[in-house]
Structures are given as C-alpha cells and as structure tokens.
Amino acid sequence: MVPFAGFEMPVQYSMGLIEEHNSVRNNVGMFDVSHMGEIFVSGDSSFDFLQRVTCNDLSKLQIGKAQYSALLNQNGGVIDDIIVYKLEESRYLICANASNCEKDFEWLVSQNREKADLKNQSSSWGQIAVQGPNAKNFVQKYCSKELKYFECEEYGGNIVARTGYTGEDGFEIFVPAQKTAALWNELLQAGVLPCGLGARDTLRLEACYPLHGHELSEEYSALESGLGWIVKFSKGDFIGKEALQKTFERKLVGFFVLDPGIVREGTPLFDENDKPCGFVTSGTKTPTVNKALGLALVSNSPKFAEVRGRKLRVEITKTPFYRTSNPPPRFKD
Helix, strand or coil: CEEECCEEECCCCCCCHHHHHHHHHHCCEEEECCCCEEEEEECCCHHHHHHHHECCCHHHCCCCEEEEEEEECCCCEEEEEEEEEEEECCEEEEEECHHHHHHHHHHHHHCCCCCCEEEECHHHEEEEEEECCCHHHHHHHHCCCCCCCCEEEEECCEEEECCCCCCCCEEEEEEEHHHHHHHHHHHHHHCCEEECHHHHHHHHHHCCCCCECCCEECCEECCCCCCHHHCCHHHCCCCCHHHHCCCCCCEEEEEEECCCCCCCCCCEEECCCCCEEEEEEEEEECCCCCCEEEEEEECCCCCEEEECCEEEEEEEECCCCCCCCCCCCCCCC
C-alpha cells in the first residue's frame, strides 16, 4: 500500500504485478479506482458551459455516450484530462483524476459564467474498473443491455460505462460509495482478479495512454502532449484555443531502449550531436511487450538517454507499443 492522491492505494495484490497485468491482457482483472473524482454538471446552460471549458466538441456527444476530453488553461496547458458522460439531455458526469479533482472543481466554478449547476459528488461514489477481453462476461448482469464502446447507462443505482484505461475491452462501474465493497466482493467471488497501481501503469503505458503529471501538464500544451486529436478548433471558442493556434517545437514520442537498462521518468535525452533534446515522461519494462520502453517529450529525435552517468541508446518507434486484436477506442472523440 502506498499514499496516492490522498488515498492509500495497493501497488499490487498477492499475485503480483506481472500476473495482474497478464490477467487483464488475456482474461479479466479489476481495479478499485474509487479515488477518481465525479463532478456532475446540469441545467439548461450545461451544454454551453461544457462546450466552452472543454477542448473536444460536445455537440457530437449523444445521451448514453461518453467522450474523452480535457480542461485547458488559457495557455493551452492541460489542467486535467477527463471523460464526459451524457446521462440526460442537460445532465453530464465528468470523471476527473483524483489528484486534480478539487482543483478541477474550483476551476470550473471560477469559469461558470453560464451559471450551470455544478456538484462535486466524489465522496458519494466508488468506482470499480473491470478490464480485459472477458470483462463483459462479468459485468453484463449490471447492465440492462449490451453496451458498445464508449456507451454508458444508469441502471440499478449504478452508472456503468464501457470505458477503461488498459488498452483492452472493459467497463467502469460508478457505484454508491456505501455499496462499493459489496460489489468488489461479488466480483471477487465470481473470479475477477484484483489488480493494483503497478499493473494499471504498465497496461496504460503499453497502450500509450497519457497520465496527468507525466505526459500531461499545465506547463506544456495539449498539442505537445499528443492530444491534438481531441482539440476541435472548428467548434467555436473554447478556453486555450488562441494559445494553441501557434506552432510548438516539442512533441510526444514513444521509444525503445536498445542497451541493457530501464529509462525512468525525468531522464534527460540527447540527440545525435549530444545536445539535450527532451526528457522521459514515463518509462519501464512492460510484461506484454517485454522490452524497456517509454514516452518522451522532445524537440528533436533522441539517440541517447543519460542514466546514472551512462548513455543508453534509444530509438523512436511507432506507437502504441501494444494493440489488442480488437482494440477498444479508449480515446474516442
């Protein structure tokens, strides 16, 4: 157990990181993600408000659907990446990162010139993510119908969405806080393997899903961070739009490590002329790909990473590092 965003979180359970990772890739696993934030936005002006404070085009979002998006500051930096769920015509749920939830809510309140109804109900909800190619076999009983990717519904007091953060098929079940343990135990008895933060990180890194505080930050823009595909300039005005219309030198890339060793977050990178060209945002050796790899923010093509005075060769590669044969569109716009 380790401190994480104000919570005590499991790094791994008894089976260990590799077994948990492989279970999600090949069968099913579950994560207690009750630390994630739930912010509800409602009222006649909710659409206009969210359309202005998020970078994706909310007009594309239908009732019972989810949309990956982001909250940007005036400089185009990423306050947080979020998923917006449209539960009713004028009622939305924002799922926010735990470490940013309070900040997100305060920022939304400060920007609320449309007078939408905002409620931070994070303490009232738990959340369990059931992930893997066999996830639907364990979650279907909690749905009134078969959900397609990035669909959601309120059913039986829960909010169930076919979303996730692992690169596999999966579901996220928002459950009233007092019922979270009962749902967890029910899934456990059904044979779903508990998984911790360690497997969650290796799974998302193989699929190249960005993590706030690593690939995403208020200090560098959504375009540098690889979120350009959810920045919809054509939708009209939104916060950060003007700043994002300039040219940025840096970009997010994936790389493999060619020499023995692992390259961690924050490691400096150098180009072929031995000049600094960027830094690693996430890096490790992952179970499925079975190579040392990482993501980096760079201004030029990196050739070396400096690790404890050693220069390790790195090579930019196509991303994602791993793609399942039936990939779920985690970042569907």
